[in-house]
Each structure stands twice: as structure tokens, then as C-alpha cells.
Amino acid sequence: MFLKIRINLRDIFPHPYTIANAEAFLSIVTEDDPKTVFAIANEVEAIGSIGLVLGKDVHRFTAELGYWLAEPYTTNTASARLLEKAGFKYVGLLQAGAFKDGRLLDQLLYARVNA
Template identity: 30%
Template sequence: MESVKLEVQNVVLRKWQKGDEDSLVKYADNDAVAKFLKDSFPKPYTYSDAVNWVRFANRTIDSYNLAITLNKEVIGAIGVERQKDVYRKSAELGYWLGEEFWNRGIMTNVVKEMVELAFQNFPIVRLYAYVFTGNKASTIVLEKAGFELESIQKSAIYKNGQFMDQLVYVIVRI
């Protein structure tokens, strides 16, 4: 899959490419973006982090990591990672979007498209996403994309010196 053009606001999902690093840093190096992401998402987000990500993103076998672009500029990222062992029919969805593009409906459309790509291209029946408590925007995106709240994992997250619950959203197709 090279790229997918969405019908909304000229957004394109595509593979990562050399040259994406500057815009990746521009939008990823933001405390508001990192606030609800795992600590593995670098903070601060440096040019070196961007180079490493672009190098890594297209090499994985059991995942899709796509750049969210607008007017050829990377404004966010979305990925689906297949799980292993007894979880091999499941995949985890993760995403982020540059703060200046929030509340425009972009991510809801991107997630809907990624759900279709995941179910078409992986032998999975279950796609799930973790949401930290307080990330209301992400819960709205997932619900609009057809996900349902499956569970709340109490105090599952420890970030920035605080415990938070983790919400598990899921969409199942059998």
C-alpha cells in the first residue's frame, strides 16, 4: 500500500519517506501531543528521533505505520500492530495528530480508514486502542469510528508522576 487519499480536507495516508523528518518534528515536539501517549514517544521530539522513526516505520512486518499528511506535509501518524501468540487475531491501533489540526474531524476519518485497512490486510478479528483517562477527544474519535468501550483498567498508567486509568476501546469483526 503506497498511499490512501481520504475524501476529507485533502488528507493522505502514506508510507513514511525520507524528507518527512522536519514536519514530523514540527508537530510531534509538543507537550499537548505527548501528554496522552506512551513514554516511548520521545519528549522532547528531536530531529534524531524523527530520523530513527522514518527509518524504522516501513521495516516492520506485522504492522502498518503510516504518515498522516496534508498538502504533502506530515501532520500526524497512525499505526496498527498485530499481536502475537494467543493474541494473533488482534491488533493494537495507535495515533497522534498535530495540535493545530485538532477538532477538524481529520482523525475520525483517518481512524475509519485505518480500521478498514487493518481488517482487509491482516487476518484479525479484533482491533483495540488504549486511551488514557482525560483524553476525551480520543474517546470521541474512536466512538465515531465504531469502537466500543470494552473495559476500564484502574490505575494501569503511570505518567508524569500520576496514576491514570486506561480505557480499552475495541471493534470486532468475525
């Protein structure tokens, strides 16, 4: 299951992902201030994660939002509209915007501006 999730994550996440990797990740993110990584849960268990990468320098008023969902939830069509429901607007396609596992991948770009 993690392989299908991993293809959409940054390369910083190791593969294979061990229990020790998970413990180290949790140790780091629980110490962050402000908190920028959170679990996504249903009534029973954690089913994913959502986090912000805060911009720095000239990008200090921005943040990159990233999230992943466990495989049983990725085919849920409602999850595909998650960003739009949260007020984000589709702003374009970045062709070949990421390189993962030997392939160039397109990225869908969404933005939300709070004036």
C-alpha cells in the first residue's frame, strides 16, 4: 500500500518506510512550532496526513499544502474535490513539474488567496 502512496510524496520520505522512520518523523513533527503536520482520521483510525511547508524570505506569506490518503480513500471521488471544497481554485497544470521514480510527472496547481 505504501508504494502507491509513496509515488505522490516527496523523495525525503524513505523507501522502504520502516517503523523507525515513522517514529523519527513523528518525533520531528511533534516538536515543530508552529505545528504544520496533522493526521487525517475517520471515526476509527488515521487514514492520511496533511501538512504545510511554510514559505521563507520573499515567499514568507505563502505556504505549500500537501496531503495524502491511504489507498482505500484515494478512489473516493469526494477526496478529489477536497481542495475546491476548502476554497482553493484550480489555476493550472505544471507539465513535467516533478521527477519521481525515473518519470516526469505533471502537477495540478491550486491556489487560495486570503486578501
